[in-house]
Amino acid sequence: MTFVQVIDYETTRFDEMNALIDRWAEQSSGRRTATHTMIGQDREARNHYVDMVEFASYEEAMKNSHLPETDRMFQEMVALCEGMPKFMNLDVVRDEHLNKQLVNRVFEEAAMRGDMRVLDECLATNYIDHDASKEEPTVIGREGMRSDMETWRAAFDMTFEPMTQVAEGDMVTTVWRWRGIHKGEFMGVAPTGKTFEMTGTTTFRCQNGEIIEGWWHYNPGVLQRQMGGSGSPYQS
Numbered sequence: 132m133t134f135v136q137v138i139d140y141e142t143t144r145f146d147e148m149n150a151l152i153d154r155w156a157e158q159s160s161g162r163r164t165a166t167h168t169m170i171g172q173d174r175e176a177r178n179h180y181v182d183m184v185e186f187a188s189y190e191e192a193m194k195n196s197h198l199p200e201t202d203r204m205f206q207e208m209v210a211l212c213e214g215m216p217k218f219m220n221l222d223v224v225r226d227e228h229l230n231k232q233l234v235n236r237v238f239e240e241a242a243m244r245g246d247m248r249v250l251d252e253c254l255a256t257n258y259i260d261h262d263a264s265k266e267e268p269t270v271i272g273r274e275g276m277r278s279d280m281e282t283w284r285a286a287f288d289m290t291f292e293p294m295t296q297v298a299e300g301d302m303v304t305t306v307w308r309w310r311g312i313h314k315g316e317f318m319g320v321a322p323t324g325k326t327f328e329m330t331g332t333t334t335f336r337c338q339n340g341e342i343i344e345g346w347w348h349y350n351p352g353v354l355q356r357q358m359g360g361s362g363s364p365y366q367s
Contacts (some may be wrong), residue, residue: 133223134189138182140208140216145172148211155204162198166193178213189222189278230337231296234303237335237342239290245284247277255341262347276345287311288325294330304334309349313358320358329353 142148152170154291155209156163165184173179186192195201209215233253240249253272261269262279270276289311302340310328313320335342 132238133226134186134192135221135223136184136186136192137221137255138216138297140182140186140273141176141178141182141213141217142180142211142226143213144211148208151204151207151211153258155200159198159200163200163226164195189220193204193280227338228298228303230301230303230335231298233337233340233342234296234305234335235293238293238305238307242280242284243290247280250277250280253342255338256341258321258342259344260347261345264349264351283311286315287316288314301337302334303331306330306332317360318355323358327354327357329357 140192144184152168164186164188166187169183171181171183173181184192186195221338236249237253240246241253249320250273254276256273258273258276259269259271269311289309292308292310294308296303298304308330310326312326313323315322329349329351333348335344336344
């Protein structure tokens with residue numbers, strides 16, 4: 132279970148505090164177990180800060196607390212604060228990245244289950260789609276993705292298996308493995324009933340709860356060689 136330590140403090144010496152945290156990160160390299168840190172400044176009280184430090188588990192946090200660098204940093208941190216910092220130790224019971232959730236609906240509900248209404252809910256009306264494997268690599272509007280998904284779904288019972296997914300700011304990148312059971316004509320090849328697979332990467336840019344742009348990177352030639360087909364998946 133993910134564990135987060137929250138440190139609430141006041142200081143008039145934040146630049147020194149920032150430098151202290153940088154030194155700790157450098158000195159504890161290769162041994163620290165913290166995976167993510169974030170500092171917030173109170174808009175109503177500019178000397179008030181909250182640090183949030185994330186760990187994979189409480190046990191990993193305890194390993195981190197026993198490092199000599201961590202103990203030394205704590206002593207120096209207290210010296211920079213106006214009074215004793217307050218600590219909260221939290222087990223994370225819900226952790227959802229809303230942009231990831233949005234992206235996964237496109238893969239799971241539209242591409243895999245065939246519910247194309249999801250594209251109207253998840254994609255902006257002026258959504259921009261980039262796919263270098265297509266003759267027209269940039270298409271504006273939802274209909275381009277809808278048409279592509281219908282083409283693939285007519286030829287395959289298919290799944291997308293997320294291998295890695297990273298969200299940073301308004302971007303969500305998914306490294307996926309695609310598998311399809313060949314049920315309809317595709318690349319000039321009649322249905323074979325065989326299972327084919329390939330890997331690729333999709334990056335979506337999100338804004339205001341919608342996906343506004345996407346970049347697809349994969350090599351249809353891999354699938355072409357497996358099937359013994361010719362041409363592009365998008366040729367009519």
